[in-house]
Amino acid sequence: MPSAPASIANTNQVLIFDTTLRDGEQSPGASMTLEEKLEVAELLDTMGVDIIEAGFPVTSEGDFEAVSEISRRAKRATIAGLARLAAKDIDRCAEAVRHARHPRIHVFVSTSPLHMKYKLNKEPEQVLEMIKVNVARARNLVGDIEWSAEDGTRSEIDFLCRCVEAAINAGATTINIPDTVGYAVPDEYRRIFETVRERVPNSDKAIFSVHCHNDLGLAVANTLAGVAGGARQIECTVNGLGERAGNAALEEVVMALRVRGDAMPYHSGIDSSMLVRASKLVSAVSSFPVQYNKAIVGRNAFAHESGIHQDGMLKNAQTYEIMTPESVGVNKTSLVMGKHSGRHAFKEKLKELGYDLGDNALEEAFARFKDLADRKKIVYDEDLIALVDDEIGHQHEHIKLVSLSVMAGTRGPQSAALTLEVNGEQKTHQATGNGPIDAIFNAIMALVPHGAVLELYQVHAVTQGTDAQAEVSVRLAEDGKSVTAKGADPDTLVASARAYIAALNKLMVKRGKSRPETLAG
Structure with missing residues (x-):
């Protein structure tokens, strides 16, 4: 990444700033473990992302640890941490990114009249002073500083220009004008960048950045309009993951620039052949499925x-x-997999699909593949994707499914006999319920007491046919915390149990507890 803003500010190179691990993880139910964040960050670094926003260090020990560890491991990307314009946030962020080869502190403050009055309870002049003092503080700790005008598209243009000038004078090297609530339309967003860059006398000393939310479905269109207006950094997320309706999707902006270079003569350094792989990984670790007709990476694309x-x-x-x-x-080509396929073919097929598993994970996935192949005539690519995503999602578990048998039919009550391994100890319970799924979930609750509420239970077939694998999505909520997880198996009841257990494991991680027995406490 060029060290001086001027080296790209007046060229057609566009930097890609990925915030999947920060803004994306703020989606309700999309929290990731440390191991999952490290895996995503490594892939982003490998595929050519210029800046990885790894988290918001002051918010929790978990976020601080993730930003610190990603900073240590990143080979080429700049690693950014987010901070409010407050000394505590900035100092904590500087500590988290200090081991990165290229560290960045990303500070933000609201600049719209609405936010300043109701969110900050401050006058414009107070906000301006905060920018001068705290951007300078950040610059004294780290050489690369990004400043964001939260709710920038609803800010008064005169005040926005004053804030941008002050931030650059205080040491900001990147200026982000985000469409925080997805309110702007493309022509309007482009004019904001053109106006600010023209009116702010020191604008040539910084790179301008776009950050667009998708509340009106315009995030990608606004992003490209901002680039046309002079921005040379795009902030985005894999699969468009993000708060509310999400962010601009990395894969969409990258391919739009690549395919329509005639109309938009800009380029990024992303290896586009890794886009589907990144999409699958983020979908697996976040438990957010990709819609079938999603541009670029959807199943039907x-x-x-x-x-x-x-x-x-x-x-x-x-x-x-x-x-x-x-x-x-x-x-395009498809290597047909079945019960006679060996480890080598299985491993190569997974590589084709974008997975590179370690030896232990490969053995576990291969064993499940063999079991699946014995139960299905044909194992499709989608089956393997569901199987491996399910395996990835169930690593590092405290609660594991050992066995399940269910009594169902017209003569009730339906019952489920379930054996779980809880922190290495096997426990068995039989429960009844209003249907087999209810019986299974009742048995799980008896073995792992908790106060979580089931908010979502959803089933879909991975492929066609009566022997298709079922993929079940479960969302649990407890004390304002929400998690979503998936489970896959040819038996819908087994898939349901795996999904519910995976959600419990995620809920434990989110609550920072190490033992399942404490879930209800």
Whole structure:
């Protein structure tokens, strides 16, 4: 990454600032463990992300630890931590990123009349003074400082210009004008950047950045408009993960710039062939499924069912595809997997699908694949993706499913006999319920008492056919904390048990407790 803002501010290079691990993780139910954050950060670093916003260090020990460890491990990317314009936040952030090869402190403060009055309870001149004092404090600790005007698109332009000038004078090297609530439209957002860059006398000393939310479905459009207005850093998340309706999706802005270079002559350093791999990993660790028709990385992004479309594709793929599947990491060819496939073929197939598992994880996944192949005639790519994502999501568990048998049918009551391994100790319980799923969840609650409320239970078939794997999503909420987890198995009841148990494990991590018995306390 260039050290001087001027080296890219007047070129067509665009820096990619990924905030999946900070803004993305703020999505309700999308919390990640330390191990999961490290895995995501490593992939982002490898695929060419310029700046990784690793967390908000002052908010918790867990966030501080994640930012610190990612800072130590990053090989090329700048590692940023978020901080409010307060001495405590800034000092904590500086401590968290100090081991990074390229550390950054990202400070923010609200600048819109609405936020200053009701959120900060401060007058504009007080906010301006906060910028001068605290940006300077951050710059004395770290050489790379980004300043953000929270709710920038609803700020008064004269005051916004004064704030930008003050932040640059105090040492900010990147200026972010975010569309915090997804309110702007593209032409308006572009004009904000053009106006600020023209009116602020020292604007040439900083890189300008875009950060757009998707409340009106305009995050990517606004992002590209901001770049056209002079911004040279894009803040985004994998799969568009983020608060409320999410953020601008990394994969969409990267491919928009690549495919439409004729209309938008800008480029990033992202290896686009890793986009699908990143999407699958973030979906797995966050337990947020990717919608089938999601641009670039959705299951149907390169699928054609219409006869007219199929005919056109057979004659020339460009009739209905504006990019190749390979350019984003999708393989056209398919290695058919079945019960006679060996470890080597299995490992190679997983590599094709974007997974590189360690030896232990590979053995566990292979054993589950063999079991699946014995129960299904054909194991599709989607089956393997669901299987491995499920395996990744169930690593580092305190609670594990050992066995399950269910009595169901028209003659009730339905019952479930369940054996769990809880912190290495096996426990068994039989429970009844209003249907087999209710019986299973009652048995889990008896073995692992807790006060969580089931907010979501959702089932979908991974592939077609009566022998298709079921993928179950479960969301649990307790004391204002919400987590979502998935489980996959050809048996819907087993998948349901795995998903519920995975959600309990996540809830334990979120509450910072090490023993399942304490969930209800």
